[in-house]
Amino acid sequence: MRSSNKPPQVDVVEQLLKTSPAIKEPVHAVHRLYNYRKALSTKPFTARGKKLIRCPKCLLGVQFCTCEHRKFLSTNISVMLIMYDDEVLKPTNSGRLIADLIPNTSAYLWSRTEPNPDMLAQLADPQYQVFLVFPEQYIGSQQAIYNQIDASVLAPDKKPLLVFLDGSWRQAIKMFRKSPYLHTLSVLSIAPSQLATYALRKGSHEFQLGTAEVAALALEAAGERENGAALTAWFDLFVESSLLGRNRRQKEIIKPIELYINNFNDAVKKAASRS
């Protein structure tokens, strides 16, 4: 008989936290927001594959946890994630992958009526030059639109802060439309040619990119190509690990997960040598 009332999976996770220091540190803004949002929930979030025991940090199945491979990149870019409602609780959310690699990442819950004052303060902080990363077709004529951030765009004493609206596309559009404080920001819009190159490289015709994929392209557009490549490799490892956790891969097309881990480590090394 078990002496505790806790479900067995809680014990597994606690055990994992004790034995694997890698999944404790560093804790980042999305981890903290996850805990905060979870505490607000009256009932547990039920993701698909809810029987899977998940690592509380990467939200992958514990046997596919990638936390020990997580590494901060060296970058001049800061990131702000504005996350839609329970997006932060979803194991499929890829915004957290950005926070995994970009040290200066902040994360806020979006609110239509009560925007977080800390978020507004960061948007107004003079050390930053803020760019909302968003497709230009939704942007009004009063906002400056760039396809690239380089010395001609960036003021010499400013650090770029990239803002991402993290949710489905429909939710991102809603967040944009209903947030007047976003309507005065400069916009970084990924150029169609850059999107096409990305699609070609991925061999994909799906143009609904995840937030982390958009961020990888944004890093590239901001002159940090190698960091973008590292984020893409981290995203690929995440997708593959999620699919393994859901048993969604047929045996004959499984590539060893080590390949994805090696790709990521190589990309990080390459990025470090350029910075």
Ligand SMILES: [Zn+2]
């Ligand atoms: Zn993990």
